[in-house]
Amino acid sequence: MRLVTSERVRVRRSPERGHYARSDIHEVLDAAIVAHVAFIEAGRPYCMPFLHVRVGETLYIHGSTGSRALRILQDGAPACVTITMVDGLVLARSVFEHSANYRSAVLLGRFTPVPAEECDAALKAFTNRLVPGRWAEVRRPSPKELAATSLLALTIDEASVKVRTGPPSDGDSSDATDDVWAGVLPMTTRLEPPEPAPELRHDLPLPQSVRHLYAAANNDDHRGGR
Amino acid sequence: MRLVTSERVRVRRSPERGHYARSDIHEVLDAAIVAHVAFIEAGRPYCMPFLHVRVGETLYIHGSTGSRALRILQDGAPACVTITMVDGLVLARSVFEHSANYRSAVLLGRFTPVPAEECDAALKAFTNRLVPGRWAEVRRPSPKELAATSLLALTIDEASVKVRTGPPSDGDSSDATDDVWAGVLPMTTRLEPPEPAPELRHDLPLPQSVRHLYAAANNDDHRGGR
Numbered sequence: 001m002r003l004v005t006s007e008r009v010r011v012r013r014s015p016e017r018g019h020y021a022r023s024d025i026h027e028v029l030d031a032a033i034v035a036h037v038a039f040i041e042a043g044r045p046y047c048m049p050f051l052h053v054r055v056g057e058t059l060y061i062h063g064s065t066g067s068r069a070l071r072i073l074q075d076g077a078p079a080c081v082t083i084t085m086v087d088g089l090v091l092a093r094s095v096f097e098h099s100a101n102y103r104s105a106v107l108l109g110r111f112t113p114v115p116a117e118e119c120d121a122a123l124k125a126f127t128n129r130l131v132p133g134r135w136a137e138v139r140r141p142s143p144k145e146l147a148a149t150s151l152l153a154l155t156i157d158e159a160s161v162k163v164r165t166g167p168p169s170d171g172d173s174s175d176a177t178d179d180v181w182a183g184v185l186p187m188t189t190r191l192e193p194p195e196p197a198p199e200l201r202h203d204l205p206l207p208q209s210v211r212h213l214y215a216a217a218n219n220d221d222h223r224g225g226r
Numbered sequence: 227m228r229l230v231t232s233e234r235v236r237v238r239r240s241p242e243r244g245h246y247a248r249s250d251i252h253e254v255l256d257a258a259i260v261a262h263v264a265f266i267e268a269g270r271p272y273c274m275p276f277l278h279v280r281v282g283e284t285l286y287i288h289g290s291t292g293s294r295a296l297r298i299l300q301d302g303a304p305a306c307v308t309i310t311m312v313d314g315l316v317l318a319r320s321v322f323e324h325s326a327n328y329r330s331a332v333l334l335g336r337f338t339p340v341p342a343e344e345c346d347a348a349l350k351a352f353t354n355r356l357v358p359g360r361w362a363e364v365r366r367p368s369p370k371e372l373a374a375t376s377l378l379a380l381t382i383d384e385a386s387v388k389v390r391t392g393p394p395s396d397g398d399s400s401d402a403t404d405d406v407w408a409g410v411l412p413m414t415t416r417l418e419p420p421e422p423a424p425e426l427r428h429d430l431p432l433p434q435s436v437r438h439l440y441a442a443a444n445n446d447d448h449r450g451g452r
Contacts, residue, residue: 008270013290033312033326038264038273044234047264047273049310049330064239084275086259088421089356091436094365095349096375098356100259104275123321130315130324131411139320139401149322167423175365176425181433183422185357192412195314197393200408207407210317
């Protein structure tokens with residue numbers, strides 16, 4: 001099932017890097033933690049970072065009800081959600097061909113407030129998306145905490161993904177005969193060892209959620225995945 | 227020297243996380259590789275990722291002259307540049323207090339095209355910022371390549387930084403008596419081993435720039451820095 005490929009989201013520069021399948025955008029959304037959300041206030045553009053989670057064809061963001069950005073977005077202002085990961089630096093033989101390997105998704109649409117009866121499921125998705133299984137280990141939100149939380153949803157519809165992978169593109173140019181090293185410096189995001197809160201009881205073991213997360217991350221390392 | 231602290235960039239939620247010294251914003255700009263730049267086209271907000279470099283009080287972005295975003299920005303459209311790094315996941319005893327450690331800079335202003343006589347220095351800064359010393363190792367841009375490159379500059383002026391660090395904030399709440407593990411899962415970006423371009427001569431050694439970059443990154447690891 002393809003996304004709506006409007007002129008507004010179509011990848012025009014390097015069109016061969018553009019992707020429009022829902023599976024492509026899901027992959028980028030699910031791999032990244034932060035979404036940058038652009039909106040207009042008083043005729044000026046703003047862009048704010050949010051943690052996000054995708055559930056099916058819905059993208060959720062959340063924060064304090066006091067957030068200016070969320071107040072503007074929940075009123076249905078046009079939004080652009082951009083999610084970018086840099087996967088490596090691309091070193092070519094010429095300055096001009098230097099580049100980066102990246103995955104970037106752009107979604108257009110309008111957010112709507114999440115109905116009260118769906119907030120629990122959305123917050124569970126947020127929590128378990130970052131640390132699978134964490135929801136079951138911690139205290140659930142109280143009515144007062146829920147009232148202080150703004151949860152917004154955007155239907156994934158008008159969107160595109162732009163991806164660059166692979167080596168520098170001057171391998172068959174006249175520069176390639178120069179004695180200049182060229183290649184990719186891959187970049188990955190890693191979890192470093194957990195840091196217990198300072199006042200935590202020392203005999204409290206790492207919870208299952210954290211142990212599983214680190215085991216999965218280490219397996220990824222061994223597979224060379226990112 | 228402080229930045230212009232307008233109402234538009236003042237950190238309102240969690241104001242204790244707001245910073246307005248130029249050194250604070252320089253630190254975030256210099257630590258991150260990607261900037262998200264928001265602008266308005268035909269009354270709609272857009273947000274696009276760019277590599278960036280700071281030189282003094284100027285932030286540069288660049289790309290193809292064919293880039294729609296750069297064409298709009300070079301005409302002086304209002305822009306918002308947001309730069310975000312996630313430094314860790316913050317696990318609390320309650321869902322509500324879960325958070326992330328992050329550094330985020332927001333800059334408002336308008337880009338201007340970089341004059342032709344300054345392009346060389348700006349491109350050198352770009353190249354050496356990502357891989358120090360790389361500029362001296364590779365072929366410089368030709369007049370034709372320069373003509374195809376759009377380089378824009380924004381003066382750092384109206385800006386703020388928002389930072390969260392440290393453990394979860396429920397250490398002195400009633401939740402803290404629960405037997406629930408709480409703490410931080412630090413996240414870092416790492417360079418993985420270089421991948422030579424497939425057609426590269428096998429006897430071509432890693433260049434000094436890349437060797438130094440990896441040596442510096444490994445030293446950072448040993449110091450536990452990020």
